[in-house]
Each structure stands twice: as C-alpha cells, then as structure tokens.
Amino acid sequence: MNNSKNYWRANLKIVLILLFFWFLSSFGAGILFSDLLDKIKFGGFNLGFWFAQQGSIFIFVFLIVAYCVLMNKLDRKYRAGKD
Amino acid sequence: MDLQILTYLMAGASFALYIGIAVWSKASSTNEFYVAGGGVHPVANGMATAADWMSAASFISMAGIISFMGKDGSVYLMGWTGGYVLLALLLAPYLRKFGKFTVPDFIGDRYYSKLARFVAVICLIFVSFTYIAGQMRGVGIVFSRFLEVDINTGVIIGMAIVFIYAVLGGMKGITYTQVAQYCVLIFAYMVPAIFISILITGNPVPQLGFGSKIISEDIYLLDKLNNILNDLGFSNYTDSTKSKIDVFCITGALMAGTAGLPHVIVRFFTVPKVRDARASAGWALLFIAILYTTAPAVSSFSRLNFINTINNSSYESTPVWFKNWENIGLISWSDKNDDGIIQYAPGNSLNPIKPIFSNQRGENGERIVSNELTKNKNEVYIDRDIMVLANPEIANLPNWVIALVASGALAAALSTAAGLLLVISSSISHDLMKKIFRPSITDKQELFLARLSAALAIGVAGIFGIYPPAFVAQVVAFAFGLAASSIFPALIMGIFSKRVNSSGAIIGMISGLLFTSSYIIFFKFISPDLNFSENWFLGISPEGIGVVGMIINFTLAVLISFFTKPPPNHIIRLIDNVRTPE
Numbered sequence: 302m303n304n305s306k307n308y309w310r311a312n313l314k315i316v317l318i319l320l321f322f323w324f325l326s327s328f329g330a331g332i333l334f335s336d337l338l339d340k341i342k343f344g345g346f347n348l349g350f351w352f353a354q355q356g357s358i359f360i361f362v363f364l365i366v367a368y369c370v371l372m373n374k375l376d377r378k379y380r381a382g383k384d
Numbered sequence: 385m386d387l388q389i390l391t392y393l394m395a396g397a398s399f400a401l402y403i404g405i406a407v408w409s410k411a412s413s414t415n416e417f418y419v420a421g422g423g424v425h426p427v428a429n430g431m432a433t434a435a436d437w438m439s440a441a442s443f444i445s446m447a448g449i450i451s452f453m454g455k456d457g458s459v460y461l462m463g464w465t466g467g468y469v470l471l472a473l474l475l476a477p478y479l480r481k482f483g484k485f486t487v488p489d490f491i492g493d494r495y496y497s498k499l500a501r502f503v504a505v506i507c508l509i510f511v512s513f514t515y516i517a518g519q520m521r522g523v524g525i526v527f528s529r530f531l532e533v534d535i536n537t538g539v540i541i542g543m544a545i546v547f548i549y550a551v552l553g554g555m556k557g558i559t560y561t562q563v564a565q566y567c568v569l570i571f572a573y574m575v576p577a578i579f580i581s582i583l584i585t586g587n588p589v590p591q592l593g594f595g596s597k598i599i600s601e602d603i604y605l606l607d608k609l610n611n612i613l614n615d616l617g618f619s620n621y622t623d624s625t626k627s628k629i630d631v632f633c634i635t636g637a638l639m640a641g642t643a644g645l646p647h648v649i650v651r652f653f654t655v656p657k658v659r660d661a662r663a664s665a666g667w668a669l670l671f672i673a674i675l676y677t678t679a680p681a682v683s684s685f686s687r688l689n690f691i692n693t694i695n696n697s698s699y700e701s702t703p704v705w706f707k708n709w710e711n712i713g714l715i716s717w718s719d720k721n722d723d724g725i726i727q728y729a730p731g732n733s734l735n736p737i738k739p740i741f742s743n744q745r746g747e748n749g750e751r752i753v754s755n756e757l758t759k760n761k762n763e764v765y766i767d768r769d770i771m772v773l774a775n776p777e778i779a780n781l782p783n784w785v786i787a788l789v790a791s792g793a794l795a796a797a798l799s800t801a802a803g804l805l806l807v808i809s810s811s812i813s814h815d816l817m818k819k820i821f822r823p824s825i826t827d828k829q830e831l832f833l834a835r836l837s838a839a840l841a842i843g844v845a846g847i848f849g850i851y852p853p854a855f856v857a858q859v860v861a862f863a864f865g866l867a868a869s870s871i872f873p874a875l876i877m878g879i880f881s882k883r884v885n886s887s888g889a890i891i892g893m894i895s896g897l898l899f900t901s902s903y904i905i906f907f908k909f910i911s912p913d914l915n916f917s918e919n920w921f922l923g924i925s926p927e928g929i930g931v932v933g934m935i936i937n938f939t940l941a942v943l944i945s946f947f948t949k950p951p952p953n954h955i956i957r958l959i960d961n962v963r964t965p966e
Contacts, residue, residue, distance in 0.1 A: 309963050316473045323469045327462045327639075332631050335624070345595035345604030350622045353458035354450075354680040355591060358465045358673050365472045365666040372477075372662060376965055 308379045315371045319364050326352065326360040390787040391530045398568050398791050399545055402798070405564055406549030406557040414831050417554030418485040418810050424559055424654040430667025432562035433651045435569065435795070436803035437464075437642075437668070438675060439515070440522025443569060443796035448771030451683035451690075454621040458680075459634045465669060465676050466635070467642025472665035475643060476652040478879045478962045480661035485653065486807070487646040487871065488815040494878040495886040496955055498820055503893050505811045507870045508646045512804045513844070514863040515647075519804070520849025522797040525769065528712060530790040539849035542798060543842050550802045550809075551838045555654060558802045565795040570674060572792020576776040576785050577678050580685045583779060594681035609688050616695070617730045621684065627917065633928030640934055641864030644872030646811075647803040658965035686775045693778055694764065695728040699748040702726065705777035710751055713741060714767035717750050718757055724748050731760035739765050801845065809838035862904055865926070869896035869933025877941055882959050884945045892941030900933030 330338060335349030343351055411417040424432070442464070450457030482490050487508060492501025520539055527538025549557045574590075581593035585605055597604050603611075610620045619625060642648065651668075652661045693703065699717060709715040716739035717726055734755035744752040773793065776785045813833035818825060825833070870893045877884040877892075904926045907915040917923050924932060 305960065305964050312963075319473060320469070323466065327466050327635065328632060331458060331462055332628060332635065339622070343595070345597065345606055347606075347622050350455055350458075350606075351595070353455060354461055355594070355677050357462050358677050361465050361469050362666070362669050362673050364469055365662075365669055368473055369659075369662045369666050373659060376659065 304379065308375065311375055312372070315368065315375070319368055322360065323364055327357040331357045387783045387786055388530070388532060390783050391790050394784075394787045394791045395531070395794055398564075398795060401564055402545060402561045403548055405560045406553040409556045409560050410552050411554035411556045411831075414485075414814070414827050414834065416556045417831055417834050418806075418814065419650070419653040420554075420556040420559045422483075422654060423656055426655055426660040426664035427667050428559065428563050429651060429655050429660075429664040431566040431671055432559045432654075433648065433664065433668035434671035434675075435562040435566035435799040436651060437648055437672060437800070438569065438796055439800035440519050440793065440797040442675065442679075443573065444522050444525070444772050444793050445769045446772075447679045447682040447686065447775075448768040450680055451687045451771050452768050454619075455624045456626050456631070457683065458624075459631055459638060461676055461680060463635045463638025464642055465672060467639040468665060468669040468672070470639060470643035471648065471652075472662060472669070474879070475649060475875055476661045476665045477658045477965065479649060479875070480652050480655065481658050481965060482958075482962050483653070485650075485814055486810050487649050487875070488811055489819075490878065491871075491874050491889070492815070492819060494955065494958065495874075495889045496952065497886040497890065500874075500886055500890050500893070501815055501819060503890060503897075504871065504874070505815050507866055507893070507897060508811050509808060511645065511863045511867050511871075512647060512808050513848070516801055516804050516841075516845040517848040519797045519801040520845055522793060523801075524849055525714075526773070526790050526793045526797070530787070536850050539846055542794070542801075542849070543846040546798055546802050546805065547839065547842050550805050550842070551835050554834070554838075555650075555806055558799075558806055559654060561802065562799045565799040566671060568795040569792040569799075570671070572788045572795070573675050573678060576779070576781055576789060577682050577685075579781050579785065580689070580775065580779045581681065584685055584688065590678045590681035590685075594684060605684060605688070609684055612688070612691055616691070616728065621687070627923050629923050630917070630920075630925050630928055633924045633931040635928075637868045637928050637930030637934075638864050640868035640872045641866075641930060644867035644870075644875065645863075646867075646871065647800075647807045649875075650807055650810075651803075682772065682775065686771045686778065689775070689778045690766075690771070691728060694726050696725060698725050699750055700724065703777070703780075705774055708777075709767075709770055709774060713739065714770050716741070716753050716765040718753055718763055719746065719748065719750070720757055720761070720763050727761050727763045729760060729762040731762050732758055733760070733762040733765050734758060737765070805838050805841045805845065808841045809834050812837040812841075862901070862908075865900045865904060865930030865933065866897060868930035869900040869937055873934055873937040873941065877938070879959070879962060881942075881945075882956055883950055884941050885948060885951045887948050888941040888943075888945030891944050892937040895940050896933040896937030899936050900930050903929045903933075 331353035335353055338349035338352065339347035341348040415421055446460055479490055488501045488504035491504040523542040524535040524538050527533050528535045549561050577590040578588055581590040582588050584598060585593040585596040586599045587593035587596045598608055606622055610622060613621055655661050655664050706715060718733060734753060735758050736755060739753040740755055742752050742754045746752050773789060776789055813830055817833055818830050874889050874893050907926045
C-alpha cells in the first residue's frame with residue numbers, strides 16, 4: 302500500500318516538473334514574454350516568434366520522450382521493490 | 385501528363401490501397417471493432433493517431449490561415465500540439481489502464497452514473513459531428529478543383545470509400561488505413577514544401593529555410609517578408625496584433641480541447657499496455673510535429689510568393705492557377721482603379737467580405753461580383769483555405785506534385801472522418817444501447833448495431849457535405865471549446881481526485897457546457913455584429929472562452945463534491961487501479 306502511494310507521488314512529481322517546462326515554452330516564451338524575446342535575433346528569426354511557431358513544438362516532443370523514459374525507469378524501480 | 389489524369393491516377397491508387405487494407409483487416413468482434421483488439425503496435429498507433437488528428441483543417445487550411453495572420457497564427461501551432469503533452473502526461477496511460485472501449489465508458493463508470501455517461505455521449509456526438517462537417521467540405525474542395533467533378537459527386541465518392549473501410553473494418557480497419565494515410569499525407573505535404581524551400585532559400589529543410597536568407601540576396605526571408613508587407617501597408621508578419629489574454633486563452637482552449645477530443649483519446653485504448661500508450665503518444669506527436677513545424681515555413685513562403693506573383697501584375701498575364709481558383713469562386717479581383725493591374729493591400733476588397741459572383745465577365749475577362757466595392761485600395765479577395773493547395777502551382781512545380789497534394793488532402797480528410805465516425809458509432813451502439821437502454825443485447829447484436837450506426841453517421845456526414853451548413857467555420861471554435869469545458873475536466877478530475885463525486889462532475893460538465901455554448905452562440909449566431917473585443921468578457925474571444933468554461937467546470941465540481949457524499953469504496957479502488965500500471 303505504502304509502495305503504491307510512493308509510486309503515485311513520484312509519478313505526480315515527474316508530471317508536474319514536465320508540465321512546468323510545457324507551460325514555460327508555450328505560454329511563457331511563446332506568448333507572455335514573447336515580445337521581450339523578439340528583441341533577440343536567432344538566425345533569421347526573432348526568438349519569441351521562433352518559440353511561438355517552432356521551438357515550443359520541438360520542446361513538446363522532447364517532454365513526452367522524457368516522460369516515457371522517466372516513467373519506465375520508475376516502473377522498473379517499483380516492480381523491483383515489490384518482489 | 386495532364387494534371388487531371390495524374391490526379392485521378394494518384395487519388396485512385398491511394399483509394400485502392402485503403403480499401404485493400406480494409407478487406408485484409410476486417411473486424412469480427414466488438415473488441416476488434418471498437419479498439420482493434422487492443423493489439424496495435426505503438427509506432428503504428430502513433431502514425432494512425434497522427435492521421436486521425438491531422439484533418440483537412442491541418443492539411444489544407446492551417447498554413448493558409450497562418451500565412452495571413454503571421455505571428456497571431458501561432459495559437460494553432462502551439463494549441464494543436466501542446467494538447468498532446470496534456471494527453472500523454474495526464475490522460476492516455478490512465479485511460480489505457482482503465483481498459484474499456486469509449487470515453488463515456490470511463491466517465492460513466494468513474495462517476496457511477498448513467499446521467500454522467502449520457503452527458504458525455506451528448507458532448508461527444510456534438511463535437512464529432514461539428515468536426516466531420518469540416519472534413520466533408522475539404523473533400524468537396526479538392527474534388528471540385530482537381531478532379532473537376534461536381535462537389536456532390538465528390539462527397540458521395542468520399543462517403544463510399546469511408547463506408548467500406550469504417551463499416552467493415554471498424555477500428556482495426558481504420559487503424560491500418562490511417563497508417564497508410566499518414567504516409568500519403570506527410571509525403572504530399574513535405575515534397576512541395578521542400579521544393580519551395582529550395583527555390584526560395586536554397587535550403588532543402590523547410591524548418592531551416594524559414595530562418596534562412598533568400599537565395600542570392602543578403603536578407604533573411606522573414607525580414608524581407610516584413611519589408612514587403614510594410615510597403616503595402618500591412619503590419620509586421622512577425623509581430624502579434626491580438627491582446628495577450630486572448631492569445632493565452634485561445635491557446636489554452638485549443639490545448640485542453642485537443643486533449644479532450646474523444647476520437648483522439650480512444651486511439652490510446654488500442655495499444656496492448658500502459659507503457660505502449662505513453663510511447664505511442666510520443667510517436668504521435670513526433671509524426672504530427674513533422675507537419676506542424678513545416679506548416680509555418682510553408683505559410684511564410686506562400687505569402688511571399690503570392691504577393692510577388694500577384695501584386696502589380698496585369699490580370700491578363702496572371703498564371704492559370706489564379707483564374708482556375710477564380711472560376712471556382714475562391715478568388716476574386718475587382719479592378720477598382722480601371723488600370724487592368726492587380727493591386728493587393730490591407731483590408732477587405734468587398735462588402736460583404738465573400739464575393740457574390742454575377743454571370744458576367746469584365747473587360748479584362750475577370751468575373752464580375754455584385755458586392756459593394758470597399759473604399760480601400762485592395763482589389764483581391766482570396767479564400768485562405770486555398771493557399772496550401774495553390775502553393776505548388778504558385779511556385780510552378782511539376783504537375784505530379786500538384787496531384788500528390790490533392791491525394792494528401794483527401795487522405796487527411798478521409799482519415800479524420802473515419803476516426804470520428806467510429807467514435808460516434810461506438811458511443812451509440814455501446815454507450816447508449818448496451819449500457820443505458822438495452823443491456824441485454826449480445827456481442828453480435830452490438831457489433832451489428834455498431835455497423836448500422838456507423839452507416840447512419842456516414843449518411844448524416846454526407847448530408848453536411850452536400851448541404852454544408854453556413855456555419856462550418858464558426859463551429860470549429862465550438863468543438864474545441866466544448867471538449868475543453870466539458871470532457872477534459874471530467875476526465876482529469878476522474879483520475880487525479882478521489883473526492884470529486886457524481887453530482888460534482890455532472891453539474892460541472894453541464895455548467896461548463898452551457899456557459900461555453902451560450903457565449904459562443906451569442907457572439908457567433910445571435911449578435912455577430914457585437915463580436916469585437918470591447919464586448920467580450922475580460923477581452924476573451926469566443927475561440928478562447930472554453931478556458932473560462934473549463935475553470936467554471938473545475939470550480940463547481942470541486943465545491944459541490946466537497947459538500948456532498950464522497951464516492952463509494954469501489955470507486956476509490958477503481959481510481960487506485962487506474963493509477964498503477966500493470
């Protein structure tokens with residue numbers, strides 16, 4: 302019982318950390334402080350514009366991959382503890 | 385070879401492929417019909433999810449819309465991909481563990497209430513039909529432009545194809561057809577994008593070409609686009625013109641709406657295990673991201689090409705594509721200053737905005753419109769939906785590329801329509817009949833009912849295609865707003881709270897739904913003349929109001945649950961079970 306509680310808590314921690322970066326890259330860099338970032342040039346892009354149209358999407362893909370890796374690791378740990 | 389013959393060949397070959405797959409993967413039980421037997425490989429499921437998700441709107445309309453909105457168009461890019469992060473982290477693994485057939489299944493069981501299930505079914509049917517209407521319009525446009533058949537014939541051909549593989553194959557047939565459709569649509573999207581990127585910037589990767597310098601000029605593409613637009617009197621392509629709160633809310637509503645769309649969620653019921661559900665969300669977003677990071681590049685290329693080709697050139701010497709689209713009624717030109725030359729400028733050229741064509745031709749051969757001409761300098765009306773389809777022609781690409789784009793657009797529309805039809809049919813046969821009205825039917829009878837309701841749903845969708853309701857464009861906001869304000873919160877609270885009970889969830893869903901739909905109906909249908917930011921609640925447009933509906937849903941559900949009885953013990957065990965993978 303305690304074991305599954307710990308598992309759930311660890312799960313929530315992973316999710317919350319990843320959602321923080323999800324919010325930062327889209328609502329943050331793409332919208333809220335996008336105009337500020339636009340003052341920085343990134344190749345042919347204004348940085349805020351790049352986050353809004355491309356950067357956030359790359360980060361989303363990375364976040365789901367990270368989630369899969371972290372959760373599989375957590376699953377293994379949890380299963381080992383049960384045996 | 386002639387464009388029309390090429391298009392017939394390519395579209396015909398792709399249709400034959402889809403039907404072949406459907407016959408090979410015929411469903412024989414409800415389990416196979418609803419969730420493909422739960423044995424789909426995560427990569428295949430990722431591709432199928434991507435095809436299911438990327439509709440005619442993503443393929444045909446999105447790049448065109450962004451092309452005219454510039455940075456404001458980012459809401460679609462972030463909203464329609466960011467939703468997958470929510471889906472992967474907050475919904476897919478748990479709903480897979482729950483392991484039943486439909487979204488109302490989860491809501492009905494978790495909130496131990498037939499009423500909750502019924503409300504979920506109503507939301508689901510409304511959202512899905514809204515969506516299908518848009519797909520059928522896409523099929524109609526492609527058929528009428530490239531195959532030069534009547535739009536109605538086009539819709540009927542499309543219906544017949546979907547009928548064969550959705551009714552026969554169910555989820556199993558749809559899944560493997562969608563894998564094929566993904567390959568067709570992504571190839572069809574990338575080929576012209578790569579060509580155009582090479583032509584304009586010399587870089588074969590559109591994502592990089594977007595940020596590169598224009599070939600043989602020392603200026604970045606986006607800077608050049610800004611300069612050209614400024615000269616014509618437009619604001620910068622790379623600057624936002626909408627208010628921050630509105631952009632914020634629209635993005636939020638599209639994200640939560642995406643995560644709450646039943647035809648996407650149900651795809652995660654088809655993989656064998658919880659870890660496969662997580663992986664397949666990752667694959668799905670990767671496959672989607674290929675198109676979604678290309679789209680903004682295509683938008684900027686096509687805006688540049690469009691202005692360069694059209695502005696200040698004489699009507700007589702315009703390329704054939706301009707006249708072809710004019711003949712279908714999606715482009716119009718009215719020579720306001722009688723110089724025979726096309727002038728493109730900010731503002732609408734006509735009042736009302738869309739051209740109403742008379743049967744006459746002007747002295748240059750253009751179609752005469754009976755609209756009032758506006759006072760500004762702009763002489764061109766262009767339907768934003770045609771940019772992606774016209775792009776290869778604008779850039780003078782070979783005919784086979786144009787035929788490929790037409791087949792890709794059909795793949796995008798048909799794959800989404802099939803996925804939607806399936807969730808409609810399973811919610812009728814499974815949730816309404818088996819779980820609410822006729823619990824005694826056998827698996828075989830239920831399978832028959834599922835096929836019957838799929839067939840009926842196709843009929844209704846076809847009627848939408850042939851007699852398109854004038855409000856198709858407006859109702860897209862509806863689909864996402866409703867999914868965000870009703871289904872999404874109910875699912876999230878069902879997984880992450882043990883305290884939210886049936887009364888809380890039902891009242892939450894209904895009030896989210898009522899608030900969002902009355903706001904949208906008021907501004908889109910009852911008083912469209914009041915639909916501007918001074919009248920909006922906190923400056924939030926109808927497109928973004930789903931976020932407010934969602935907050936209302938969450939707040940009421942939590943408050944009411946707090947003052948009423950907690951869920952019974954077997955529900956607590958159900959939640960514990962959903963939270964732990966096998």
